[in-house]
Amino acid sequence: MTFLRPNLIRNRKKGFSVELLGRTGLEYREGDRSMFVDSELQPDSIAVFRNSIKAWNPPHDCEPIDEKSRDRILENIKLAFESKGDCVDLL
Secondary structure, rough: OOEEOOOOEEEEOOOOOEOEEEEEEEEEEEEEEEEEEEEEEEOEEEOOOHHOOOOEEEEEOOOOHHHHHHHHHHHOOOOOOOOHOOEEEEE
């Protein structure tokens, strides 16, 4: 993992990055695709909301997000934050 800024984590090997946008929300990127994922900073963890992973941002918004893709994205987000020592709650 590479920590480019305090809130931006990149995994070059797996080809993704996660950027915490503030107290709520994060941006997940894979290659040239990105999406907004609902999240919330908790006192001792980061809550990530599974149901908010619905579609990529345009121009990739026609590419489907199936359960397998959603699970991969969630695991990548969890891996990124845990690499910094943060606890993640997948809700």
